[in-house]
Amino acid sequence: MRFQSAARAARSWCALAGLCLAALATAPAAADDSATTKPIDQPALVESLSYRQTDSGLTVRLDLSHPRDPQKTVLREPAKVYFDLRAARLRSDQTQSYPLSNKLVSAVRLGQFTDSPAVARLVFDLRTAAEVTVTQEDGGRTLLFKVGGGGGGTPVAPSPRQPATSITKSAMQAESAQSATLTLGVGASAAVKAFYLTQPDRVVMDVEGAALRAEPPTPAADGLVSAVHMTQFSPDVVRVTVDLRRPCGYAVTRGTGETNVALRLVSAEAKGRLVIIDPGHGGKDPGCSGYKPGLVEKTVVLDIGLRVQRILEAKGVRVSMTRADDTFIVLGDRPALANKLGADLFVSIHCNAMPDDMKGQRSGTELYYYTPQSPDFASVMLQAVSAEAKLPARGTHERAFVVVKGCSMPSVLVETGYLDHAGDGAMLDSPAGRETFARGIAAGVIRYLQARPPTMGTTAASNAPASRAENKG
Ligand SMILES: [Zn+2]
Incomplete structure (x- = not known):
């Protein structure tokens, strides 16, 4: 799903409907439909991995501190099967890799796929398209993975670690x-x-x-x-x-x-800090069009942006708009303004749309970022906007859009919802719906500002309440 979905996900971008195209500075990186930010349980610990093999069979045993259900994904080229353990952490940051002499499996790898949400991933690199099965024991705290019907009996778990x-x-x-x-x-x-x-x-x-x-x-x-x-x-x-x-x-x-x-x-004050709100498109550039005639992106995102400005200013946050009316603004001027003013954050607001042959078939919120200072902000915004709008969180994606690429501060592009989708589109068309999106955007901005006290410097920055590696791997 993760790998096959890349081409499809790229098509969903309003750029490929021919409208945001100027924003696309380089070819799109692989996007990830499945990456969502959801509240998670306290992560379980992966205590140990042990295995036994024969020429044509393999059994891998994982012991966990608390039960977890593995989610299986099968890939064809190269042949590979992996299992994700949601709300699970490894005891080491390093990926453990076990090269095998087996006829079916060339290696097994266990790593921390993402930190936030905490997802551990067990990968079987296969020499041929073999079946990998999993069974749970000890109430789900022991997981047994078998290839070729298993090999050499059940591995013995290492004895529990003792506190020093x-x-x-x-x-x-x-x-x-x-x-x-x-x-x-x-x-x-x-x-x-x-x-x-x-x-x-x-x-x-x-x-x-x-x-x-x-x-x-x-x-x-x-x-x-x-x-x-x-x-x-x-x-x-x-x-x-x-x-x-x-x-x-x-x-x-x-x-x-x-x-x-x-x-x-x-916890920092959001009050007094400066946020750039950038309603996408404008003037001769209408952006994408909606599920009904006359509904265009530039109008919708301007209204949402002005609503965000009102909400933030009421809470003492300073706001500068890249445009406050139906004006065309060169893309590069948008990040230039943010850099010139020394803003704390930059938020570009857009609506998504599917190409004609898939019109109306997709719903939800997506977040785009590019610079290294921005993925945490993107995760916070995705969670805030999708929760407020009650829309699917369709992931955060790294993409070299001019408006986010050129900013020296954390910068994101919010795809609020799909303007061509009847449900999302009706929300984006109504004052109440636009206010909902604006509340979500403002909530994400304030949450991020509170969690990023300028006085804590880079240590806090690397420990922010969000994802560091959500779309990597
Ligand atoms: Zn757009």
Whole structure:
């Protein structure tokens, strides 16, 4: 699905209906229909991989901290079968690769496909189009994958890891409505991994190689943190979950004293920061057309953009519009304005459409970005807009559009919905529907600004509440 869908997905872009074409600076990269941003469960841990093989059979065993259902995908050229484990994390960032001498399988690979949402992927590189089956044992915590009917019996799982140290202290420090620091006392051998989950907002920290010997601290009433939970998540992993009252950025630091892990949380004000809103097309460039005569993209996106401006300004965010009326603006002038003003964010607003032979057949929101500072912003926006509009989240896609490519700040192009689709189109045609899209865009902007405190610098930036690698791989 992932690979076969690329050509099809590219056709969905309004550019290929001949209308956004000027924005397309290079050939489209492979897009991904299946990439969506959804609320996820707390990720399970993949504890171990073990395997046994014969000449013509293979059995791979995965042991997980919590049950997960693998989703199977079969690819033909090259022959390959992979299984995605949603809401699952590996204990190492490195892909584990096992070359095999088997007649059917040349290699097995286990890697973290995406961080947010956390998806682990087990790949079977096949020498020939062989069937790969999976069965679940131990209530879904053990997964057995078999090729050629399996080989050499069931692999034995490694014995559970033992904690080498303990968490003996925990405390909340420097608490306010905007910031807080959680400190833990734990031996230096413990490795710490932190990540952000939304709906509700929380930071999760896995302390690996540690036993839990402390109670969670009680945060102050009305502070940034509403609750802290600590559990022995697996035999040697303590999971610390910090529930938040507002979106925030975070950074983990290691010290040498008794409280040697510090999780710093800072929520920024959206107020006073500058956002460029760029309604697409305009003047002689109408953009794509709708499901009924007379409905054109340039009019719809201008109205949505002006609504976004009103909502953001009411919350104290400063807004500059690239156009506030039906004017034609050269593409390159749009990012140039954002750079000249030193804006915090850039949002280009568009509507999508399918080519004539597939008119009206697709619905949903898509996000495009290009620069390295932008994929997290794209994920936050996709989630905010699709949730508010109650439309399918059709993924974030890397694409070299002039308007996002030229911006020095995080920049995205929002494809709100499909103007040629009866449902999406009717929404985009109505004042209430446009207001809904505008609310979603404004909500995404504010969430991102709050989670990106300028004072936290690059550490927080690399730890933002969103995806780093959603469309990679
Ligand atoms: Zn457009």
